[in-house]
Amino acid sequence: MFSHERVIVRRGPESGLPIVVAVHSTARGQAIGGCRLATYPHWQDALADALRLSAAMTDKCALAALPNGGGKTVIALPPAGGTAAEPLGAATSPAAGIDPELRRAALRDAGLTIAELGGVYATGPDVGTGPDDMATIGERTEHVFCRPTENGGSGDSSRATAIGTVAALKAVCAALFGSPDLSGRSFAVLGLGRVGAHVARLLADADARLVVSDLDESKRSVIPGATWTNPADCRRAQVDVLVPAALGGLLTPASVAELRCRAIAGPANNQLDAPSTAARLHERGILWAPDPVVSAGGIIHATGVELRHESEAEALARVETIGDTLTRLLRSAAAEGASPAEMAARSIKI
Numbered sequence: 001m002f003s004h005e006r007v008i009v010r011r012g013p014e015s016g017l018p019i020v021v022a023v024h025s026t027a028r029g030q031a032i033g034g035c036r037l038a039t040y041p042h043w044q045d046a047l048a049d050a051l052r053l054s055a056a057m058t059d060k061c062a063l064a065a066l067p068n069g070g071g072k073t074v075i076a077l078p079p080a081g082g083t084a085a086e087p088l089g090a091a092t093s094p095a096a097g098i099d100p101e102l103r104r105a106a107l108r109d110a111g112l113t114i115a116e117l118g119g120v121y122a123t124g125p126d127v128g129t130g131p132d133d134m135a136t137i138g139e140r141t142e143h144v145f146c147r148p149t150e151n152g153g154s155g156d157s158s159r160a161t162a163i164g165t166v167a168a169l170k171a172v173c174a175a176l177f178g179s180p181d182l183s184g185r186s187f188a189v190l191g192l193g194r195v196g197a198h199v200a201r202l203l204a205d206a207d208a209r210l211v212v213s214d215l216d217e218s219k220r221s222v223i224p225g226a227t228w229t230n231p232a233d234c235r236r237a238q239v240d241v242l243v244p245a246a247l248g249g250l251l252t253p254a255s256v257a258e259l260r261c262r263a264i265a266g267p268a269n270n271q272l273d274a275p276s277t278a279a280r281l282h283e284r285g286i287l288w289a290p291d292p293v294v295s296a297g298g299i300i301h302a303t304g305v306e307l308r309h310e311s312e313a314e315a316l317a318r319v320e321t322i323g324d325t326l327t328r329l330l331r332s333a334a335a336e337g338a339s340p341a342e343m344a345a346r347s348i349k350i
């Protein structure tokens, strides 16, 4: 069933690149969701990604009890050479090495498209974009979160997303081991981008044991004391918790069969290839914390500071409530014998 309220696909007038803005739902309020700048084999893959990611934002806002709906912007960069062999025609890499002028033109094109929606949808940072990019989008529209603080925005949201993820990891440890203490527990952090690197640092500070991985070899030494592996070994690592912090779609029937972790909780959006994969995880006895719950720190912080005028401390306190939300969800799932994913789906009210 096609459930999106409105989807715009256009050739950016300045950049010539495919720009997708997907508004999934405004039933709870203004649609929000980040602007992704990534490489796709075909523009249709960027459209498919925007449709999936915007629908996930609707769930994320509802589960975080925010008065918002879901949307997403995707700017599709062509692959550097040939067609990438990724499942689902997914984004293959964040936008490294794009010409800065083309990048700015594409961001202004996204801003123009968002402006034309007249406030139905507001964007923010996502994979491949950050606060400076939000300032560029802001040249065309006021409906943009997380511009640098000196430009009047709430700045980088990745810190809040990481803090929310760690709150979720404590809730997972409490559910598994009876204590939220992270020290001595083992984690495999898959992806050391803005959010993943921050999560890994917070875990290292809490004396956790870490396996880390990224496609980019230059990240090898960013987390001192962590064991570096390739992404496939990181995914299969024998740890307490696997923390997906890169692109989505990593949990498939085939990859679930290979997992050796006890639980999965991370900030990557759309970790499951299909909703039915949650049942496979449940059957294997692997606790999966639904990503829309775990990854809500960025939107909780940005909307708190920019829309509800909360102080930094108030917004971060609200981000920490992700731990309570997840604990409640895991308890009710256990009580009903349902998977956390099933329980999350039941509790979403739009």
Ligand code: PHE
Pocket (backbone or CB within 6 Å): 032, 033, 034, 035, 123, 124, 125, 126, 127, 145, 146, 157, 269, 295, 296, 298, 299, 302, 303
């Ligand atoms: N990338 C963020 C997410 O997936 C999107 C976002 C962050 C939107 C901050 C608005 C403000 O949740």
